[in-house]
Amino acid sequence: MFLHLAVIAALFLAQFAASEYIVLMLTRIMVLAIFAIGYNLLFGYTGLLSLGHAMFFATGLYAAALGTTLMGLTVPAAFAFAVLAGLAVSLVMGVITLRASGVAFMIVTLMFSQAAFLTVLYFGEYTRGDEGIVIPDTIRKFAFLGFDVDLANAVLRYNLALAFLGCAIAFSLLIVRSRIGHILIAIRENETRTSMLGYDVQRYKLAAFVMSGTLSAFSGACYALMFAYAGSTLASIQYSIHPLLWTLLGGASTVLGPVLGTGLMFVLVDLASSYTNANLLMIGVVLILLVLFFPKGILGTIRERYWKWLP
Amino acid sequence: MAAAVLALSALGLSLVFGVMRVVNVAHGEFFMLGAMLAWWTAKMVPGGPLAGFMAALVVAPAAVGFLAFLTERLLLRRIKYDPEATIVATIGLLFVIQQLALSLFGADAKPVAAPFTYRIAFPWFGYSGYKLFVVVASVFILVGVWWVLARTRYGLIMRVTQFDRETATAFGIPVNTVYSAVFVAGAALVAVAAVLIVPIQQAHYLMGLDPLLMSFIVVIIGGLGSIKGSVIAALIIGMADGIISVFFSPTLASIIATLAVALVLVVRPQGLFGVTAR
Amino acid sequence: MADNRPKKHQEDDAMNGSKLIVPKKPGLSRRKAIKLMGAGAAAGLAAGPGFVRYAQAQSSEPxxxxxxxxxxxxxxxxxxxxxxxxxxxxxxxxxxxxxxxxxxxxxxxxxxxxxxxxxxxxxxxxxxxxxxxxxxxxxxxxxxxxxxxxxxxxxxxxxxxxxxxxxxxxxxxxxxxxxxxDVKSQVIAMAPWIAKNVGKKVCMIYPDFAFGHDHRDYFSAAIKAQGGDVNALIPIPPTESSFTRYFPQIPADTEVIYHVMVGPAVLTFVKELGEHFGSSHPALFGFIDSLEAVDLKSPGLEFLEGSYLWEAYPRFAGASPKPHDTFYREKVGVDANGASVSDAADISTFSxxxxxxxxxxxxxxxxxxxxxxxxxxxxxxxxxxxxxxxxxxxxxxxxxxxxxxxxxxxxxGHQNITQVKSGVAEVVYRTTIEEGLYEPEGDYTKMAL
The missing domain is CATH 3.40.50.2300 (Response regulator)
Incomplete structure (x- = not known):
């Protein structure tokens, strides 16, 4: 608990010390870390490896982007709409995909995500397909609870992202420490036994799936509204693999792992892009090395060796 | 035509999954590499498209097979063929191979001349003679693989390994060697498919995703690991795809097909023709 | 607003013209965020950190x-x-x-x-x-x-x-x-010439995403304005790698096939079109986008012989190039065929x-x-x-x-319509700038700087 507060405090203080560029990059990292935290709830704690989380991210992304540009929603309403959409989509998807398990689950989620990606293209009249939608600045300025908010403001955006990330971390901690969290971990470790102990395994898996999908959708909504763009690339398979990579790197089934992983991968890609164009190579090599040598990721390994208490 | 190409590119994936119970996500990249090598060989070998084509039929499977051998030894064996870890690791491999192809061969689409060109003219439309050849060649390869699996000692060994790893070990079958061989064979097969297909399409470093997804579809519908199922599924899909796209907008057809496959996998995880997985 | 932040920040804001939020009462996010981080967020918003002043560029700096x-x-x-x-x-x-x-x-x-x-x-x-x-x-x-x-x-x-x-x-x-x-102007500029010289019944084959939709919308409107007609629209999903099954949808009375396929599969597209039609086929009009960085003499592209292409800037310099064309090619390292001077097989994206x-x-x-x-x-x-x-x-x-x-x-600018003759595209028409003009859809200059 203390560690998590310290991380958030450090992120808060970072904006005073870091350069403008780092602040911008951290904003993006924090928004996407929410995506990774959502992913981790399903993958890390429940042991279900989805290859289709881009569809949830895209759900939030497009709910927010189309909600504001076509349906005339205000930004706060668009956030709410995106969360509801994420809830609905992940509920339906969960009911269907959770009938499969193991490798079949991975492929089914991948397939559904691909269908979602094509759907975005199919409704090109509204989504503008690959080219995407720009959310005008006029929409991103709004009044909320007596405040005039302008999402184009870098400082405001940073702190908003931080607040959202804080909520996501708190939510994740809360779940993990609750009874639900223990049951989810029990399912991951031994599904049959958990089921025989009298728990409705399917229902808990669905709960994890919906929480995970909804958080991902929320992250998508943040991304669209804060960075003013939604496009089909952000719904492609690449964006299903990103949260997997980030979570694996930072440490699956640790609360802070996804945050660390997201940040680290961003920094790695950014640094490397000054020297080489082999971004793909780097992502590939990191994935392979992780699987071979650090299947538990950075924080997972630290927990195993030193900090046994790490949630 | 589409069905033959599908069956051929799905064959390797099906074989590997059937025996080893792992999904190789880099399968499409093996395909891409095969196509790239076909282009490269055609460029290097003098004596016209036919000589290049023949050389590619040797070079591409050999090189891709060697890469698969390394992958199996250095990667899959070390993670003990854990199904989920394998998927993650082969996703990594996918990126690595893409980057290498981009760096080594460049980003342009690369056309390869067909070993022969002959257009069969019907009154209404024409058809490429080479495409017909691809269909025939595909049938030969499929029958060949089936024959090896069903009628030879190697096939028996593979089937035993597929049936149960431990029993196989108990019977003195070198399971590790079998795994290696199957993985290499799967990769070599898809490389051959690529060499056959590349004169119809062309080589490009991002071309792997499509055959991968299509192979997934075929293998799933056909039943993971069932070669017979894969072939039937490829035929069905190859034709259904054309028929669906007459009635719906093509993008919608793709969506429907993808959803249908996902639902098949949910409702019948063993596929339409597969036996229940152990 | 009582802004008691350091003067530097106020200046920065003024320079950037950005509006910070105006906190009328303390505490923006009153929910979990506050519980978790204290009132820090609100304080941070007011303090406006993060702006580092641009280093004033010295005149010697590049x-x-x-x-x-x-x-x-x-x-x-x-x-x-x-x-x-x-x-x-x-x-x-x-x-x-x-x-x-x-x-x-x-x-x-x-x-x-x-x-x-x-x-x-x-x-x-x-x-x-x-x-x-x-x-x-x-x-x-x-x-x-x-x-x-x-x-x-x-x-x-x-x-x-x-x-x-x-x-x-x-x-x-x-x-x-x-x-x-921009694409709208390109398409509008060429429609009159196509209608007059190639044909009025046009079948469009285009990728089913934004780029293709732009062509569909602007060209359909432009050809109708010329008394022509789009008799079939064939959108192709971006995941497609083979096209044979779409060609039967091309109506028999088509005079022009308008194709704007892009991406690595375009060669396949042209080849398969050739296999489908053989020697007797409607006139073809295509965007060079399909064939940028591709050699027109590639195997399978023989079918393009005689077809028309849009080119912004003709790849082939032709018999009597203008001096600035030669100058430009020389500086970039491109020969008169639009290929790299060091490797004739390395075709540029000239247009x-x-x-x-x-x-x-x-x-x-x-x-x-x-x-x-x-x-x-x-x-x-x-x-x-x-x-x-x-x-x-x-x-x-x-x-x-x-x-x-x-x-x-x-x-x-001007657009060029070229025709492929023995693997070389020759200019047959150069549009005027006026042909490509359209009514402005808005005005950026009214926006704040």
């Missing part, structure tokens, strides 16, 4: 141009040539003494042809590399993803994309496309990359007329760019003369 280049991803084939052209143009500008006495420095970053990474690269240009301008983006989705960031960070952003996004006035005051005509060259010279002209000294003069640079109206043909604009509309930040 002008830094952030070049967003597609080195990887789907745009890599184009990116390579965009980079060569840009390097050549920058070298020439420096040879001629730079801009306002300062050298030009190109800072290239790969964006992976990805809008997400593209946006990050723009942020990096503006805040890390302290670039004066951003430049050079081709793919529309990267432009769309990046432009909002450029607008917010007030980084003048000059794209070379041929999309209609800039001219639609849906982007922002900081985004320009002065070096290449697009000239945009990089011309845009850099436009930038030079705009900076000189604005007396541009450093980022503090950004507003002047924007206004100077908007004030331009035309560019004369010459070494700086080898593709031809152009009109520029400052209100929609878009230029309009």
């Amino acid at each position: 002008i830094r141009i952030g070049f967003q280049v597609h080195r990887t991803g789907i745009g890599a084939a184009y990116g390579r040539w965009y980079e060569r052209t840009t390097t050549a143009a920058a070298a020439l500008i420096n040879e001629q003494g730079g801009i306002n006495g300062r050298k030009v420095e190109i800072i290239a970053e790969d964006d992976g042809t990805d809008p997400g990474r593209g946006a990050e690269v723009v942020e990096k240009f503006a805040t890390q590399h302290k670039c004066d301008v951003g430049f050079g983006t081709l793919f529309s989705h990267v432009v769309m993803g990046s432009a909002p960031r450029a607008g917010e960070l007030k980084l003048p952003y000059y794209v070379v994309s041929e999309g209609h996004h800039v001219a639609s006035t849906g982007l922002n005051r900081y985004t320009f496309q002065p070096g290449i005509t 697009h990359m000239f945009g990089c060259w011309e845009t850099l010279f436009i930038l030079k002209r705009a900076m000189e007329s604005a007396g541009y000294q450093g980022p503090a003069d950004k507003a002047k640079l924007i206004e100077a760019t908007e004030a331009m109206t035309s560019f004369a043909e010459g070494n700086e604009h080898p593709q031809g003369d152009k009109q520029f509309n400052g209100k929609i930040h878009q230029c309009f």
Whole structure:
């Protein structure tokens, strides 16, 4: 608990010390870390490896982007709409995909995500397909609870992202420490036994799936509204693999792992892009090395060796 | 035509999954590499498209097979063929191979001349003679693989390994060697498919995703690991795809097909023709 | 608003013209955030940290141009040539003494042809590399993803994309496309000639996403205005790698097939079209986009013989090239066939990359007329760019003369229709600029700087 507060405090203080560029990059990292935290709830704690989380991210992304540009929603309403959409989509998807398990689950989620990606293209009249939608600045300025908010403001955006990330971390901690969290971990470790102990395994898996999908959708909504763009690339398979990579790197089934992983991968890609164009190579090599040598990721390994208490 | 190409590119994936119970996500990249090598060989070998084509039929499977051998030894064996870890690791491999192809061969689409060109003219439309050849060649390869699996000692060994790893070990079958061989064979097969297909399409470093997804579809519908199922599924899909796209907008057809496959996998995880997985 | 922050921050805000939120009562996020982090968030918002003042550029420092280049991803084939052209143009500008006495420095970053990474690269240009301008983006989705960031960070952003996004006035005051005509204008300009000389019953085959939809919408309207008719629309999903099964949908009475396929599968497309039709087929009209970086003599492309192509800038120099055409080719390292001088098999993206060259010279002209000294003069640079109206043909604009509309930040040039004869595309018609003009859809100059 203390560690998590310290991380958030450090992120808060970072904006005073870091350069403008780092602040911008951290904003993006924090928004996407929410995506990774959502992913981790399903993958890390429940042991279900989805290859289709881009569809949830895209759900939030497009709910927010189309909600504001076509349906005339205000930004706060668009956030709410995106969360509801994420809830609905992940509920339906969960009911269907959770009938499969193991490798079949991975492929089914991948397939559904691909269908979602094509759907975005199919409704090109509204989504503008690959080219995407720009959310005008006029929409991103709004009044909320007596405040005039302008999402184009870098400082405001940073702190908003931080607040959202804080909520996501708190939510994740809360779940993990609750009874639900223990049951989810029990399912991951031994599904049959958990089921025989009298728990409705399917229902808990669905709960994890919906929480995970909804958080991902929320992250998508943040991304669209804060960075003013939604496009089909952000719904492609690449964006299903990103949260997997980030979570694996930072440490699956640790609360802070996804945050660390997201940040680290961003920094790695950014640094490397000054020297080489082999971004793909780097992502590939990191994935392979992780699987071979650090299947538990950075924080997972630290927990195993030193900090046994790490949630 | 589409069905033959599908069956051929799905064959390797099906074989590997059937025996080893792992999904190789880099399968499409093996395909891409095969196509790239076909282009490269055609460029290097003098004596016209036919000589290049023949050389590619040797070079591409050999090189891709060697890469698969390394992958199996250095990667899959070390993670003990854990199904989920394998998927993650082969996703990594996918990126690595893409980057290498981009760096080594460049980003342009690369056309390869067909070993022969002959257009069969019907009154209404024409058809490429080479495409017909691809269909025939595909049938030969499929029958060949089936024959090896069903009628030879190697096939028996593979089937035993597929049936149960431990029993196989108990019977003195070198399971590790079998795994290696199957993985290499799967990769070599898809490389051959690529060499056959590349004169119809062309080589490009991002071309792997499509055959991968299509192979997934075929293998799933056909039943993971069932070669017979894969072939039937490829035929069905190859034709259904054309028929669906007459009635719906093509993008919608793709969506429907993808959803249908996902639902098949949910409702019948063993596929339409597969036996229940152990 | 009682702003008791340090003076520096107030100045920065004034300089950036940004509005901070106005806290009328304390505590913005009253929920979990506050519980978790105390009142920190609200305090942070008011304190306005994070702004580091731009280092005032010294006159001896180079002008830094952030070049967003597609080195990887789907745009890599184009990116390579965009980079060569840009390097050549920058070298020439420096040879001629730079801009306002300062050298030009190109800072290239790969964006992976990805809008997400593209946006990050723009942020990096503006805040890390302290670039004066951003430049050079081709793919529309990267432009769309990046432009909002450029607008917010007030980084003048000059794209070379041929999309209609800039001219639609849906982007922002900081985004320009002065070096290449947009797709709407290209299509409108050519429709009359097609209707008159090739045929009036047109079947369109196009990729089923935004680029294809632009063609569908603008061309359908334009050909109808000429008394023609689009008799079938065949959209093709981007995941397709074989096209044979779509061809039976082409109506028998088709006079012209209009194709704008893009991506690595286009060669397959043309080949399969050839197999389908054989020697008797409707006339073909295609966008060179399909065949950029592809040799017209590639196996399977024999079918294109006699067909018409749109080219912004003809790849083949022809029998009597103009001196500035020769000059441009020599500087970039391209021969008279549009291939690299060092490798005849290495075909350039000739109809697009000239945009990089011309845009850099436009930038030079705009900076000189604005007396541009450093980022503090950004507003002047924007206004100077908007004030331009035309560019004369010459070494700086080898593709031809152009009109520029400052209100929609878009230029309009001549288009070329070429015909393939023994594997060489020869110009058969060059449109006038007027043929490609349309009513402006908005006005960027009314937006705040």
